[in-house]
Amino acid sequence: MLTGTVTAEKLVSVLDEELPQEPHQDDDPEVIDYYEDFIVRDFKASLYIQGSIDKSLVESVNDIRKAGGKMDKLTELFNRQLTHPHYDVVSQIHNTRMSQGSPVMDHVIKMINLFEKLETMGTAFDLLYKMDVILNSLPRSYASFQMSYKISERQLELTKLANALV
Known part of the structure; x- marks a missing residue:
């Protein structure tokens, strides 16, 4: 949703652009206009970013000036959260128990799939x-x-172990 809003507002380019150097009063008016336009677009993109994320994440990007930097920080934070699925799979492996009477082959295949x-x-x-x-x-x-x-x-391969258990 956020990317769509930023794209619709034609602000997506600001995420990849470098912050232009602040112009001096005697610089070319086009340079001054480009800088001011960039600042406005970057500010709008930053507002969209901060308005669309959970309040608990706002503090982690508050001090970052550029919208692109905020997006980079959010990407870093969300990539860090990818350890949770890893932990979940490890927990499943160690907590999975075969029920008495259920097919051993199904159980071993389930375990093999979790390891894979x-x-x-x-x-x-x-x-x-x-x-x-x-x-x-x-x-x-x-x-x-x-x-x-x-x-x-x-040491049997896991599929051969499953066959030996049957």
Whole structure:
């Protein structure tokens, strides 16, 4: 919505433009007009930005003079919040438990998908860790399989682990 408003008002260019040097009284009138026009457009864009964001974020951009700088700061803040989905996936991995009686293949595939989702976010775990997490997420009825698997010190690919559990 904000980008649409800034674009509709023909203010989007101000986000990428450098702040022109403040002119002197004896400068060319076109230079003075360009500077004044830039200041007005930048001020309007800044107002649109500050008016369209949550009040809790206004303070973080209040001291930034240029609208482009405000947008850069907001981008930085929102990129920082991308750690939340990462945390959510890690929490899902560690809190997912297979229900007694549900298909083990479905459970292992769900876990594999969660690990793959984390990998697309830039976090990868080694195979042994993934296997430990998956084995620990199984119900007690798989305790003998877990014990024999750990004693054997084998490392199966996760899909082969799923087949071995079936």
